[in-house]
Amino acid sequence: MSDLLIMTPGPTEVSEEVRMAMSRKITNPDLDPEFFDFYLDVSSKLQQVLKTKNDVIIMSGEGILGLESACASLIEPGDKVLVLDNGIFGHSFADFADLYGADVTRWEFSYQAEIDIELLEQKLAEKNDFKFATLVHCETPTGIINNLADITALLNKYNILSVVDSVSAIGGVPIEVDKWGIDIILGGSQKCLSVPPGLTFMSVSDAAWTAVNQRKTAVRGYYTNLQLWQNWYEEKYFPYTQAISDIYALDAALDKWLIDKDIFKRHQNIAAAVRKSFQLSNLNLFAQNGYSDTVTAVEIPAGINYAELNQLMTETHNVMIASSLGKYEEKLLRIGHMGENCYEGKLYRTLKALDQSLRELNFDPGIKLHKTFINEML
């Protein structure tokens, strides 16, 4: 397991600096005043990543905790919530909204393309009385990224708050929370920031705070209650003990991120070369447009059994990639080229392993995937 290259779309590879940060001596995060300043400092680094002055909260728990907290804290029974659905995660946002008693309207768009802005505009012109809308920035299971700037501009036109799951995009693509007027944007530690799983974070706009505070009924949850996170710094109080070692790791990853001036360019170039290699091969990309710079999904060719391919990839070639989720499980292969995974050498190794594994299973990719990739990088 030690030299297995983890090229999945989260969790991603973790750098030595981040791993070492996790082993630092800890303090008592509830009692040590310095911890509150440290936490504030980490929040301000996330503000720089997100380009926002909004409050940033870091919670102990995986990305799903952020999604659920936003729903739990915003929704009162009967509230109208719009769920924009062009993928597995987009679809299942409706389950959280349902769970907290929302009156859910789900608009389904093609799962092979980014959300069609004109179609969304037409639909919103007809119906727009929603308290908030949920949407997924990057649909990790299918490798599709939505145009967040255009979608949030439309939502803002109708005064609909936005709750954006950007778990697999934050850190890998440029995001302008304040400029685009995003109310709540949610991230996770284990995707493009390349910290082990364990943390979720979000930024919360003034309008979102007002909605959370003006609700008439109590939030049906404690761990998921954002109301408890408003004055943590002034009161030197967290609703629960913070996962200090995880936050040390996040801090180290953010330091690395903030000095990496080429990070978006690298994601763009590597993603483009990976896509191009597949396009020139006998494999088919799943997406028709809206290709994400953080993850690529290709169809598993007819006659190839995912379990066999995965076994060859991991045991013979020491590279782990992923299948997909839900109805795409065992139909799509996914390579996560985000965060620490996003280096030319790692993609070369991955595509070479894939190329050779496919050949061993009697599928001819048509070209040498790894060679084509390198040529495309030049």
Ligand SMILES: *Cc1c(COP(=O)(O)O)cnc(C)c1O
């Ligand atoms: C990874 C991810 C999450 C968190 O979900 P897990 O599957 O539990 O890791 C949420 N949303 C998106 C879009 C993700 O990629």
